Amino acid sequence: MLKYQHIANEIEKYIEEHELQQGYKLPSLETFMGQYQVSKSTITKSLDLLEKKGVIFQVRGSGIFVRRHKRKGYISLLSNQGFKKDLEDFQITSEIIELDVRKPAQEAALNLNIKQDDDIYYVKRIRFIHGQTLCLEESYYNKSIVTYLNKEIVSESIFHYITEGLGLKIGFSDVFLHVDKLNEEEATYLGLKKGDPKLYMESVFHLTNGQPFDFSKVTYNYEQSQFFIQANSYFL
Amino acid sequence: MLKYQHIANEIEKYIEEHELQQGYKLPSLETFMGQYQVSKSTITKSLDLLEKKGVIFQVRGSGIFVRRHKRKGYISLLSNQGFKKDLEDFQITSEIIELDVRKPAQEAALNLNIKQDDDIYYVKRIRFIHGQTLCLEESYYNKSIVTYLNKEIVSESIFHYITEGLGLKIGFSDVFLHVDKLNEEEATYLGLKKGDPKLYMESVFHLTNGQPFDFSKVTYNYEQSQFFIQANSYFL
Numbered sequence: 001m002l003k004y005q006h007i008a009n010e011i012e013k014y015i016e017e018h019e020l021q022q023g024y025k026l027p028s029l030e031t032f033m034g035q036y037q038v039s040k041s042t043i044t045k046s047l048d049l050l051e052k053k054g055v056i057f058q059v060r061g062s063g064i065f066v067r068r069h070k071r072k073g074y075i076s077l078l079s080n081q082g083f084k085k086d087l088e089d090f091q092i093t094s095e096i097i098e099l100d101v102r103k104p105a106q107e108a109a110l111n112l113n114i115k116q117d118d119d120i121y122y123v124k125r126i127r128f129i130h131g132q133t134l135c136l137e138e139s140y141y142n143k144s145i146v147t148y149l150n151k152e153i154v155s156e157s158i159f160h161y162i163t164e165g166l167g168l169k170i171g172f173s174d175v176f177l178h179v180d181k182l183n184e185e186e187a188t189y190l191g192l193k194k195g196d197p198k199l200y201m202e203s204v205f206h207l208t209n210g211q212p213f214d215f216s217k218v219t220y221n222y223e224q225s226q227f228f229i230q231a232n233s234y235f236l
Numbered sequence: 237m238l239k240y241q242h243i244a245n246e247i248e249k250y251i252e253e254h255e256l257q258q259g260y261k262l263p264s265l266e267t268f269m270g271q272y273q274v275s276k277s278t279i280t281k282s283l284d285l286l287e288k289k290g291v292i293f294q295v296r297g298s299g300i301f302v303r304r305h306k307r308k309g310y311i312s313l314l315s316n317q318g319f320k321k322d323l324e325d326f327q328i329t330s331e332i333i334e335l336d337v338r339k340p341a342q343e344a345a346l347n348l349n350i351k352q353d354d355d356i357y358y359v360k361r362i363r364f365i366h367g368q369t370l371c372l373e374e375s376y377y378n379k380s381i382v383t384y385l386n387k388e389i390v391s392e393s394i395f396h397y398i399t400e401g402l403g404l405k406i407g408f409s410d411v412f413l414h415v416d417k418l419n420e421e422e423a424t425y426l427g428l429k430k431g432d433p434k435l436y437m438e439s440v441f442h443l444t445n446g447q448p449f450d451f452s453k454v455t456y457n458y459e460q461s462q463f464f465i466q467a468n469s470y471f472l
Contacts, residue, residue, distance in 0.1 A: 022446075023349075023446055052288075052468075054408070057407065057408060057442075057444075057446055059444065059445050059446060062445065065446050067408070067446075074412060077313065077465050077467070078314075078465065078467045113259075171293065171468075172290070172293060172303070172466065172467060172468045173466075173467045174464065174465075174466055174467075175464060175465040175466075175467060176307060176310060176462065176463070176464050177462070177463045177464070177465075178435075178458065178461065178462040178463065179415050179433045179434065179435045179456070179458035179461070180433065180458060181432075181433055196417075196433075197415045197416065197417055197432075197433030197434070197458075198415065198433070199414075199415045199435070206293075208293075208295065209295050209298065210258075210259060210293055210295060210301050210303075220415070222414065222415035222416060222433075225414065225415070226412065226413070226414040227412070227413045227414065228410065228411060228412050228413070229313050229314065229410075229411040229413075229465070230408065230409075230410055230411075231313070231314045231408060231409045231410075231411060232288075232314075232407075232408050
Protein backbone atom coordinates (compact mmCIF):
# COMPACT_ATOMS: atom_id res chain seq x y z
CA MET A 1 0.00 0.00 0.00
CA LEU A 2 1.34 3.41 -0.91
CA LYS A 3 1.84 6.16 1.66
CA TYR A 4 -1.09 8.29 0.46
CA GLN A 5 -3.40 5.25 0.57
CA HIS A 6 -2.26 4.44 4.08
CA ILE A 7 -2.98 8.01 5.23
CA ALA A 8 -6.39 7.94 3.53
CA ASN A 9 -7.18 4.76 5.47
CA GLU A 10 -6.07 6.39 8.72
CA ILE A 11 -8.30 9.42 8.16
CA GLU A 12 -11.24 7.23 7.21
CA LYS A 13 -10.77 5.09 10.31
CA TYR A 14 -10.64 8.23 12.46
CA ILE A 15 -13.96 9.44 11.00
CA GLU A 16 -15.59 6.07 11.58
CA GLU A 17 -14.30 5.58 15.10
CA HIS A 18 -15.42 9.03 16.18
CA GLU A 19 -18.71 8.67 14.29
CA LEU A 20 -18.23 12.12 12.75
CA GLN A 21 -21.37 13.25 10.99
CA GLN A 22 -21.92 14.62 7.50
CA GLY A 23 -20.85 18.27 7.36
CA TYR A 24 -18.35 17.96 10.23
CA LYS A 25 -15.37 20.18 9.38
CA LEU A 26 -12.05 18.33 9.35
CA PRO A 27 -8.61 19.89 9.97
CA SER A 28 -7.03 21.88 7.13
CA LEU A 29 -4.69 20.41 4.55
CA GLU A 30 -1.77 22.09 6.31
CA THR A 31 -2.72 20.50 9.64
CA PHE A 32 -2.88 17.06 8.00
CA MET A 33 0.55 17.68 6.38
CA GLY A 34 2.03 18.38 9.80
CA GLN A 35 0.23 15.52 11.48
CA TYR A 36 1.43 12.89 8.99
CA GLN A 37 4.73 14.61 8.16
CA VAL A 38 4.19 14.40 4.41
CA SER A 39 4.28 16.76 1.43
CA LYS A 40 1.33 18.71 0.13
CA SER A 41 1.09 16.51 -2.97
CA THR A 42 0.85 13.33 -0.86
CA ILE A 43 -1.89 14.67 1.40
CA THR A 44 -3.73 16.04 -1.66
CA LYS A 45 -3.71 12.52 -3.16
CA SER A 46 -5.02 11.08 0.12
CA LEU A 47 -7.86 13.61 0.23
CA ASP A 48 -8.73 13.10 -3.46
CA LEU A 49 -8.97 9.34 -2.83
CA LEU A 50 -11.28 9.93 0.14
CA GLU A 51 -13.42 12.23 -1.99
CA LYS A 52 -13.71 9.58 -4.73
CA LYS A 53 -14.69 7.03 -2.10
CA GLY A 54 -17.44 9.35 -0.86
CA VAL A 55 -15.91 9.74 2.62
CA ILE A 56 -15.30 13.51 2.47
CA PHE A 57 -16.07 16.49 0.27
CA GLN A 58 -13.82 19.47 -0.28
CA VAL A 59 -15.12 23.00 -0.71
CA ARG A 60 -12.71 25.44 -2.32
CA GLY A 61 -11.85 28.26 0.07
CA SER A 62 -13.94 26.75 2.82
CA GLY A 63 -12.49 23.45 3.98
CA ILE A 64 -12.73 19.68 4.12
CA PHE A 65 -15.91 18.07 5.42
CA VAL A 66 -17.14 14.61 6.38
CA ARG A 67 -19.47 13.11 3.84
CA ARG A 68 -20.10 9.59 5.09
CA HIS A 69 -23.80 9.08 4.83
CA LYS A 70 -23.94 5.32 4.78
CA ARG A 71 -26.90 3.54 6.23
CA LYS A 72 -26.07 0.36 8.09
CA GLY A 73 -26.89 -2.86 6.26
CA TYR A 74 -27.03 -1.26 2.82
CA ILE A 75 -24.97 -2.84 0.05
CA SER A 76 -22.82 -0.44 -1.96
CA LEU A 77 -23.37 -0.64 -5.70
CA LEU A 78 -20.03 1.07 -6.29
CA SER A 79 -17.64 -1.00 -4.27
CA ASN A 80 -15.91 -3.71 -6.24
CA GLN A 81 -15.03 -5.68 -3.18
CA GLY A 82 -18.02 -7.93 -3.14
CA PHE A 83 -20.69 -7.13 -0.61
CA LYS A 84 -19.27 -9.24 2.17
CA LYS A 85 -17.29 -6.10 3.02
CA ASP A 86 -20.40 -3.85 3.23
CA LEU A 87 -22.12 -6.35 5.39
CA GLU A 88 -19.16 -7.17 7.59
CA ASP A 89 -21.19 -6.68 10.76
CA PHE A 90 -23.63 -9.27 9.47
CA GLN A 91 -23.18 -13.00 9.22
CA ILE A 92 -22.90 -13.89 5.52
CA THR A 93 -22.80 -17.56 4.56
CA SER A 94 -23.03 -19.40 1.25
CA GLU A 95 -24.50 -22.65 0.05
CA ILE A 96 -22.85 -23.98 -3.10
CA ILE A 97 -25.28 -25.42 -5.61
CA GLU A 98 -22.85 -25.97 -8.48
CA LEU A 99 -19.12 -25.52 -9.03
CA ASP A 100 -17.45 -26.85 -12.15
CA VAL A 101 -15.23 -26.11 -15.12
CA ARG A 102 -17.19 -25.87 -18.37
CA LYS A 103 -17.44 -24.21 -21.76
CA PRO A 104 -19.38 -20.92 -21.69
CA ALA A 105 -22.64 -20.36 -23.51
CA GLN A 106 -22.71 -17.40 -25.89
CA GLU A 107 -23.87 -14.85 -23.29
CA ALA A 108 -20.99 -15.54 -20.88
CA ALA A 109 -18.44 -15.80 -23.71
CA LEU A 110 -19.49 -12.40 -25.07
CA ASN A 111 -19.38 -10.71 -21.68
CA LEU A 112 -16.00 -12.25 -20.83
CA ASN A 113 -14.66 -11.55 -24.32
CA ILE A 114 -13.55 -15.17 -24.80
CA LYS A 115 -14.38 -17.99 -27.20
CA GLN A 116 -17.01 -20.60 -26.53
CA ASP A 117 -14.34 -23.34 -26.45
CA ASP A 118 -12.33 -21.55 -23.75
CA ASP A 119 -12.74 -22.78 -20.16
CA ILE A 120 -14.63 -21.05 -17.40
CA TYR A 121 -15.36 -21.74 -13.77
CA TYR A 122 -19.11 -21.77 -13.21
CA VAL A 123 -20.29 -21.09 -9.68
CA LYS A 124 -23.89 -21.11 -8.50
CA ARG A 125 -24.48 -20.19 -4.88
CA ILE A 126 -27.19 -19.05 -2.53
CA ARG A 127 -25.96 -16.43 -0.11
CA PHE A 128 -27.50 -15.97 3.31
CA ILE A 129 -27.57 -13.08 5.74
CA HIS A 130 -28.14 -14.17 9.34
CA GLY A 131 -29.54 -17.41 7.97
CA GLN A 132 -32.06 -15.69 5.65
CA THR A 133 -31.62 -15.96 1.88
CA LEU A 134 -29.98 -12.80 0.51
CA CYS A 135 -29.48 -13.72 -3.15
CA LEU A 136 -29.03 -16.37 -5.79
CA GLU A 137 -25.79 -15.88 -7.69
CA GLU A 138 -24.43 -17.40 -10.89
CA SER A 139 -20.87 -16.43 -11.80
CA TYR A 140 -18.70 -17.18 -14.79
CA TYR A 141 -14.95 -16.76 -14.30
CA ASN A 142 -12.43 -16.76 -17.15
CA LYS A 143 -10.31 -19.75 -16.14
CA SER A 144 -7.18 -18.42 -17.82
CA ILE A 145 -7.31 -15.55 -15.25
CA VAL A 146 -9.02 -17.12 -12.25
CA THR A 147 -6.99 -20.27 -12.56
CA TYR A 148 -8.23 -22.17 -9.54
CA LEU A 149 -11.34 -22.36 -7.37
CA ASN A 150 -12.55 -25.00 -4.95
CA LYS A 151 -15.48 -25.52 -2.58
CA GLU A 152 -13.73 -23.98 0.38
CA ILE A 153 -12.86 -20.78 -1.51
CA VAL A 154 -16.30 -20.52 -3.05
CA SER A 155 -18.04 -20.86 0.30
CA GLU A 156 -16.23 -17.70 1.45
CA SER A 157 -15.57 -14.38 -0.32
CA ILE A 158 -14.33 -15.18 -3.83
CA PHE A 159 -13.21 -11.56 -4.28
CA HIS A 160 -11.02 -11.72 -1.22
CA TYR A 161 -9.37 -14.84 -2.69
CA ILE A 162 -8.96 -13.25 -6.13
CA THR A 163 -7.17 -10.18 -4.77
CA GLU A 164 -5.27 -11.74 -1.86
CA GLY A 165 -4.77 -15.33 -3.01
CA LEU A 166 -4.25 -14.83 -6.73
CA GLY A 167 -2.88 -11.28 -6.44
CA LEU A 168 -5.10 -9.94 -9.22
CA LYS A 169 -5.87 -6.22 -9.42
CA ILE A 170 -9.54 -5.41 -9.89
CA GLY A 171 -10.06 -2.33 -12.03
CA PHE A 172 -13.63 -1.47 -12.88
CA SER A 173 -17.04 -2.99 -13.35
CA ASP A 174 -20.15 -2.44 -15.41
CA VAL A 175 -23.40 -3.14 -13.62
CA PHE A 176 -26.83 -3.44 -15.24
CA LEU A 177 -29.95 -3.85 -13.20
CA HIS A 178 -33.67 -4.05 -13.42
CA VAL A 179 -36.64 -5.18 -11.39
CA ASP A 180 -38.81 -8.11 -12.35
CA LYS A 181 -40.86 -10.98 -10.93
CA LEU A 182 -39.28 -14.17 -9.58
CA ASN A 183 -39.68 -17.31 -11.67
CA GLU A 184 -40.39 -20.68 -10.08
CA GLU A 185 -36.74 -21.75 -9.72
CA GLU A 186 -35.56 -18.45 -8.23
CA ALA A 187 -38.51 -18.35 -5.83
CA THR A 188 -37.71 -21.87 -4.61
CA TYR A 189 -34.03 -21.08 -4.00
CA LEU A 190 -34.86 -17.83 -2.20
CA GLY A 191 -37.78 -19.21 -0.20
CA LEU A 192 -40.21 -16.72 -1.74
CA LYS A 193 -43.26 -17.02 -3.99
CA LYS A 194 -43.25 -17.14 -7.76
CA GLY A 195 -44.18 -13.64 -8.98
CA ASP A 196 -42.67 -11.86 -5.97
CA PRO A 197 -40.41 -8.89 -6.82
CA LYS A 198 -36.70 -9.32 -7.49
CA LEU A 199 -33.77 -7.08 -8.16
CA TYR A 200 -31.79 -8.66 -10.97
CA MET A 201 -28.23 -7.50 -11.50
CA GLU A 202 -25.69 -8.36 -14.19
CA SER A 203 -22.09 -7.32 -13.59
CA VAL A 204 -18.90 -7.56 -15.60
CA PHE A 205 -15.75 -7.13 -13.55
CA HIS A 206 -12.47 -6.15 -15.23
CA LEU A 207 -8.84 -6.22 -14.15
CA THR A 208 -6.93 -2.93 -14.17
CA ASN A 209 -5.67 -3.89 -17.66
CA GLY A 210 -9.26 -3.92 -18.92
CA GLN A 211 -9.65 -7.70 -19.22
CA PRO A 212 -13.05 -8.95 -18.05
CA PHE A 213 -12.62 -11.87 -15.65
CA ASP A 214 -16.03 -12.30 -13.98
CA PHE A 215 -19.56 -12.14 -15.39
CA SER A 216 -22.17 -12.46 -12.66
CA LYS A 217 -25.95 -12.68 -12.57
CA VAL A 218 -27.47 -12.07 -9.18
CA THR A 219 -31.10 -12.23 -8.10
CA TYR A 220 -31.77 -10.54 -4.76
CA ASN A 221 -34.35 -11.39 -2.15
CA TYR A 222 -36.23 -8.08 -1.98
CA GLU A 223 -37.08 -8.55 1.67
CA GLN A 224 -33.43 -8.77 2.75
CA SER A 225 -31.57 -6.38 0.47
CA GLN A 226 -31.15 -2.64 0.24
CA PHE A 227 -28.57 -0.67 -1.65
CA PHE A 228 -26.80 2.66 -1.67
CA ILE A 229 -24.77 4.69 -4.09
CA GLN A 230 -22.67 7.76 -3.41
CA ALA A 231 -22.47 9.73 -6.63
CA ASN A 232 -20.16 12.60 -7.49
CA SER A 233 -20.89 15.18 -10.06
CA TYR A 234 -18.17 14.87 -12.68
CA PHE A 235 -20.68 15.82 -15.32
CA LEU A 236 -21.16 19.26 -16.71
CA MET B 237 -16.24 25.47 -19.22
CA LEU B 238 -12.53 25.04 -18.60
CA LYS B 239 -10.12 24.01 -21.36
CA TYR B 240 -9.54 20.49 -20.01
CA GLN B 241 -13.32 19.93 -19.73
CA HIS B 242 -13.80 21.11 -23.28
CA ILE B 243 -11.14 18.68 -24.56
CA ALA B 244 -12.67 15.84 -22.54
CA ASN B 245 -16.00 16.58 -24.22
CA GLU B 246 -14.35 16.58 -27.64
CA ILE B 247 -12.72 13.20 -27.04
CA GLU B 248 -15.95 11.73 -25.69
CA LYS B 249 -17.88 13.02 -28.71
CA TYR B 250 -15.27 11.47 -31.04
CA ILE B 251 -15.67 8.08 -29.33
CA GLU B 252 -19.45 8.25 -29.57
CA GLU B 253 -19.61 9.43 -33.16
CA HIS B 254 -17.20 6.73 -34.31
CA GLU B 255 -18.91 4.13 -32.13
CA LEU B 256 -15.55 2.97 -30.80
CA GLN B 257 -15.89 -0.22 -28.81
CA GLN B 258 -14.65 -1.17 -25.36
CA GLY B 259 -10.92 -1.99 -25.52
CA TYR B 260 -10.26 0.18 -28.60
CA LYS B 261 -6.83 1.75 -28.15
CA LEU B 262 -6.83 5.55 -28.33
CA PRO B 263 -3.88 7.75 -29.35
CA SER B 264 -1.14 8.32 -26.80
CA LEU B 265 -1.07 11.22 -24.36
CA GLU B 266 1.64 12.85 -26.47
CA THR B 267 -0.50 12.62 -29.61
CA PHE B 268 -3.43 14.23 -27.80
CA MET B 269 -1.09 17.01 -26.55
CA GLY B 270 -0.09 17.76 -30.12
CA GLN B 271 -3.60 17.49 -31.48
CA TYR B 272 -5.10 19.95 -28.98
CA GLN B 273 -1.93 22.05 -28.54
CA VAL B 274 -2.03 21.88 -24.76
CA SER B 275 0.32 21.01 -21.92
CA LYS B 276 0.74 17.55 -20.46
CA SER B 277 -1.01 18.59 -17.24
CA THR B 278 -4.09 19.80 -19.14
CA ILE B 279 -4.46 16.63 -21.19
CA THR B 280 -3.85 14.54 -18.05
CA LYS B 281 -6.77 16.35 -16.39
CA SER B 282 -8.97 15.71 -19.43
CA LEU B 283 -8.13 12.00 -19.40
CA ASP B 284 -8.66 11.72 -15.64
CA LEU B 285 -12.09 13.28 -16.04
CA LEU B 286 -12.97 10.81 -18.80
CA GLU B 287 -11.78 7.96 -16.60
CA LYS B 288 -13.99 9.14 -13.71
CA LYS B 289 -16.93 9.36 -16.09
CA GLY B 290 -16.32 5.77 -17.21
CA VAL B 291 -15.56 6.71 -20.82
CA ILE B 292 -11.97 5.42 -20.92
CA PHE B 293 -9.55 3.43 -18.83
CA GLN B 294 -5.81 3.99 -18.65
CA VAL B 295 -3.30 1.17 -18.28
CA ARG B 296 0.12 2.19 -17.05
CA GLY B 297 2.79 1.43 -19.66
CA SER B 298 0.21 0.19 -22.11
CA GLY B 299 -2.09 2.99 -23.23
CA ILE B 300 -5.50 4.59 -23.15
CA PHE B 301 -8.56 2.51 -24.04
CA VAL B 302 -12.25 3.07 -24.70
CA ARG B 303 -14.43 1.91 -21.87
CA ARG B 304 -17.93 3.00 -22.86
CA HIS B 305 -20.10 0.01 -22.26
CA LYS B 306 -23.43 1.75 -21.96
CA ARG B 307 -26.55 -0.01 -23.07
CA LYS B 308 -29.08 2.21 -24.81
CA GLY B 309 -32.13 3.13 -22.76
CA TYR B 310 -30.48 2.40 -19.41
CA ILE B 311 -30.64 5.10 -16.75
CA SER B 312 -27.33 5.92 -15.07
CA LEU B 313 -27.44 5.72 -11.30
CA LEU B 314 -24.31 7.85 -11.08
CA SER B 315 -25.14 10.84 -13.19
CA ASN B 316 -26.53 13.76 -11.24
CA GLN B 317 -28.07 15.33 -14.27
CA GLY B 318 -31.50 13.84 -13.91
CA PHE B 319 -32.30 10.96 -16.22
CA LYS B 320 -33.71 13.10 -19.00
CA LYS B 321 -30.08 13.27 -20.19
CA ASP B 322 -29.61 9.46 -20.24
CA LEU B 323 -32.81 9.03 -22.13
CA GLU B 324 -32.31 11.92 -24.53
CA ASP B 325 -33.10 9.74 -27.53
CA PHE B 326 -36.43 8.94 -25.93
CA GLN B 327 -39.43 11.13 -25.52
CA ILE B 328 -39.77 12.00 -21.83
CA THR B 329 -42.82 13.92 -20.68
CA SER B 330 -44.27 14.78 -17.27
CA GLU B 331 -47.70 15.12 -15.75
CA ILE B 332 -47.80 17.36 -12.71
CA ILE B 333 -50.00 16.07 -9.92
CA GLU B 334 -49.07 18.60 -7.25
CA LEU B 335 -46.85 21.67 -7.04
CA ASP B 336 -46.93 23.93 -4.00
CA VAL B 337 -44.96 25.65 -1.29
CA ARG B 338 -45.40 24.00 2.10
CA LYS B 339 -43.77 23.14 5.41
CA PRO B 340 -41.84 19.87 5.36
CA ALA B 341 -42.75 16.82 7.42
CA GLN B 342 -40.00 15.45 9.64
CA GLU B 343 -38.56 13.07 7.02
CA ALA B 344 -37.99 15.79 4.40
CA ALA B 345 -36.74 18.29 7.00
CA LEU B 346 -34.16 15.80 8.27
CA ASN B 347 -32.93 14.90 4.80
CA LEU B 348 -32.71 18.55 3.74
CA ASN B 349 -31.16 19.56 7.08
CA ILE B 350 -33.74 22.31 7.61
CA LYS B 351 -36.40 23.09 10.24
CA GLN B 352 -40.00 22.02 9.94
CA ASP B 353 -41.11 25.67 9.78
CA ASP B 354 -38.82 26.42 6.82
CA ASP B 355 -40.41 26.48 3.35
CA ILE B 356 -40.05 23.84 0.67
CA TYR B 357 -41.33 23.37 -2.84
CA TYR B 358 -43.19 20.09 -3.07
CA VAL B 359 -43.47 18.53 -6.54
CA LYS B 360 -45.32 15.34 -7.38
CA ARG B 361 -45.12 14.21 -11.01
CA ILE B 362 -45.64 11.17 -13.16
CA ARG B 363 -42.98 10.84 -15.83
CA PHE B 364 -43.60 9.11 -19.12
CA ILE B 365 -41.31 7.52 -21.69
CA HIS B 366 -42.86 7.37 -25.16
CA GLY B 367 -46.25 7.78 -23.50
CA GLN B 368 -45.74 4.86 -21.06
CA THR B 369 -45.45 5.57 -17.34
CA LEU B 370 -41.79 5.54 -16.27
CA CYS B 371 -42.02 6.62 -12.62
CA LEU B 372 -43.89 8.41 -9.90
CA GLU B 373 -41.76 11.11 -8.31
CA GLU B 374 -42.12 13.19 -5.15
CA SER B 375 -39.50 15.87 -4.61
CA TYR B 376 -38.86 18.29 -1.77
CA TYR B 377 -36.72 21.33 -2.61
CA ASN B 378 -35.27 23.66 0.00
CA LYS B 379 -36.95 26.93 -1.03
CA SER B 380 -34.14 29.09 0.31
CA ILE B 381 -31.92 27.47 -2.38
CA VAL B 382 -34.37 26.57 -5.14
CA THR B 383 -36.13 29.91 -4.83
CA TYR B 384 -38.66 29.59 -7.64
CA LEU B 385 -40.51 26.85 -9.53
CA ASN B 386 -43.60 26.96 -11.70
CA LYS B 387 -45.66 24.53 -13.77
CA GLU B 388 -43.73 25.14 -16.96
CA ILE B 389 -40.36 24.46 -15.32
CA VAL B 390 -41.64 21.41 -13.49
CA SER B 391 -43.08 19.89 -16.65
CA GLU B 392 -39.54 19.86 -18.12
CA SER B 393 -36.17 18.94 -16.60
CA ILE B 394 -35.96 20.59 -13.17
CA PHE B 395 -32.24 19.82 -13.02
CA HIS B 396 -31.58 21.67 -16.23
CA TYR B 397 -33.38 24.69 -14.75
CA ILE B 398 -31.50 24.45 -11.45
CA THR B 399 -28.08 24.46 -13.13
CA GLU B 400 -28.78 26.73 -16.09
CA GLY B 401 -31.59 28.96 -14.81
CA LEU B 402 -30.58 29.36 -11.18
CA GLY B 403 -26.86 28.80 -11.76
CA LEU B 404 -26.51 26.35 -8.89
CA LYS B 405 -23.61 23.90 -8.82
CA ILE B 406 -24.62 20.33 -8.07
CA GLY B 407 -21.98 18.49 -6.06
CA PHE B 408 -22.87 14.99 -4.94
CA SER B 409 -25.80 12.78 -4.09
CA ASP B 410 -26.63 9.90 -1.80
CA VAL B 411 -28.96 7.31 -3.26
CA PHE B 412 -30.73 4.56 -1.34
CA LEU B 413 -32.76 1.92 -3.08
CA HIS B 414 -34.71 -1.22 -2.53
CA VAL B 415 -37.28 -3.35 -4.24
CA ASP B 416 -40.81 -3.79 -2.95
CA LYS B 417 -44.42 -4.26 -4.03
CA LEU B 418 -46.57 -1.41 -5.36
CA ASN B 419 -49.32 -0.14 -3.08
CA GLU B 420 -52.75 0.79 -4.41
CA GLU B 421 -51.97 4.48 -5.05
CA GLU B 422 -48.65 3.84 -6.81
CA ALA B 423 -50.18 1.11 -8.96
CA THR B 424 -52.97 3.43 -10.05
CA TYR B 425 -50.58 6.23 -11.02
CA LEU B 426 -48.28 3.86 -12.91
CA GLY B 427 -51.06 1.88 -14.57
CA LEU B 428 -49.91 -1.37 -12.95
CA LYS B 429 -51.46 -3.77 -10.45
CA LYS B 430 -51.23 -3.53 -6.68
CA GLY B 431 -48.51 -5.99 -5.57
CA ASP B 432 -46.49 -5.67 -8.79
CA PRO B 433 -42.74 -5.10 -8.28
CA LYS B 434 -41.27 -1.62 -7.91
CA LEU B 435 -37.84 -0.11 -7.61
CA TYR B 436 -38.03 2.53 -4.90
CA MET B 437 -35.26 5.11 -4.75
CA GLU B 438 -34.56 7.88 -2.24
CA SER B 439 -31.98 10.49 -3.18
CA VAL B 440 -30.49 13.49 -1.45
CA PHE B 441 -28.76 15.92 -3.79
CA HIS B 442 -26.21 18.41 -2.45
CA LEU B 443 -24.61 21.54 -3.84
CA THR B 444 -20.82 21.62 -4.18
CA ASN B 445 -20.74 23.37 -0.78
CA GLY B 446 -22.38 20.31 0.79
CA GLN B 447 -25.84 21.82 1.34
CA PRO B 448 -28.66 19.39 0.55
CA PHE B 449 -31.23 21.06 -1.71
CA ASP B 450 -33.39 18.21 -3.05
CA PHE B 451 -34.81 15.13 -1.36
CA SER B 452 -36.59 12.87 -3.85
CA LYS B 453 -38.61 9.66 -3.60
CA VAL B 454 -39.10 7.87 -6.88
CA THR B 455 -41.09 4.72 -7.63
CA TYR B 456 -40.20 3.15 -10.99
CA ASN B 457 -42.41 1.17 -13.33
CA TYR B 458 -40.43 -2.10 -13.49
CA GLU B 459 -41.57 -2.78 -17.03
CA GLN B 460 -40.11 0.45 -18.40
CA SER B 461 -36.93 1.02 -16.42
CA GLN B 462 -33.44 -0.40 -16.42
CA PHE B 463 -30.32 1.00 -14.87
CA PHE B 464 -26.56 0.92 -15.18
CA ILE B 465 -23.60 1.82 -13.04
CA GLN B 466 -19.99 2.12 -14.07
CA ALA B 467 -17.89 1.54 -10.98
CA ASN B 468 -14.21 2.20 -10.51
CA SER B 469 -12.07 0.46 -8.00
CA TYR B 470 -10.81 3.11 -5.64
CA PHE B 471 -10.94 0.58 -2.89
CA LEU B 472 -7.99 -1.43 -1.69
